[in-house]
Amino acid sequence: MRFGIAVILCCLAGAQGQQVFSVNSETPQFRGGGKTTERQNCESNMFTVQRELGAMGEKLKAMESRLETCQSLMELKSTVASLKAMLEDFKKEQEDRPKVAFSAGLGENGHTGPFNTGTTLVYKTVLTNIGSAYNPATGIFTAPLRGVYYFIYHCHGGSSSEMNVSLYKNEQHIVMAYEGKSDDSSDNMSNGVSLQLESGDQVYLHLAASTHVWGQPKSISTFSGMLLFPL
Incomplete structure (x- = not known):
């Protein structure tokens, strides 16, 4: 240039x-x-x-x-x-996030109940139990850490008597599913809820007196829960 x-x-x-x-x-x-x-x-x-x-x-x-x-x-x-x-x-x-999830079936081939008093339902057939927080011997889920959990349950029964199953946190009644007598050969009901739990809190299903649920090896009645996120 x-x-x-x-x-x-x-x-x-x-x-x-x-x-x-x-x-x-x-x-x-x-x-x-x-x-x-x-x-x-x-x-x-x-x-x-x-x-x-x-x-x-x-x-x-x-x-x-x-x-x-x-x-x-x-x-x-x-x-x-x-x-x-x-x-x-x-x-x-x-x-690093904790992993907690379970699903279990009632496992009985026939009616559970009716009983004269309320009874904790024991879902013996374990389908999933990641974290081992669910105890199939007692039917009780114990929160391993503080967090928000989601629970859902489904119950099947005949028409001979009522179905009345509630979800409890420790000894506190949280939600209930109910089905009265009917002319159908079988009935179904379900419910679910998200709960904030502290470590050691227990969640389980309670069958009301004089009511029943039906179980079978195919797990037609189930109880499931999972950790959504820790707090």
Whole structure:
């Protein structure tokens, strides 16, 4: 680029050095037969320099475009790295998170009840017991840690007597499912609830006096619970 500018200055200086004005003429006069050729050469050099400057300008634009592309790629790589770090943190959080879930079937082939007094239902057929918080010998779920849990139960029975099953937290009545006598050959009922529990709290199902539920090996009557999230 410096060479191009130098050529322009030299050409201008040469042209001015060769130009002679006549005192009695309005039009400048040039001496020497080679002056026209020199001027043409100077103009040709100027055009060459202009082309080179134009080409350099295009190269500069291309370099700017490449720099912008590189900057975008660097920003993209930074974003990908941040997302990978977030994913690893999420995986670690899930791995460290306590896992508690159970499902159990009543397991009896026939009626359970009616009894003269209320009875804790014991769901003996364990389908799932992650965390071993459910005891199939007693029918009681014991919260291993403070958190919010979800419980759901489904009961099947005949039409000979009522069904009345409640969910208890410790000795506190929480929810109930009820089905009266009917002309149908069988009845079904269910209920569910989310509970905030402290470590050691117990949850179980209670069959009311003079009512019944029906069980079978296919676990038609079930009791399930899971930890939604710790607190």
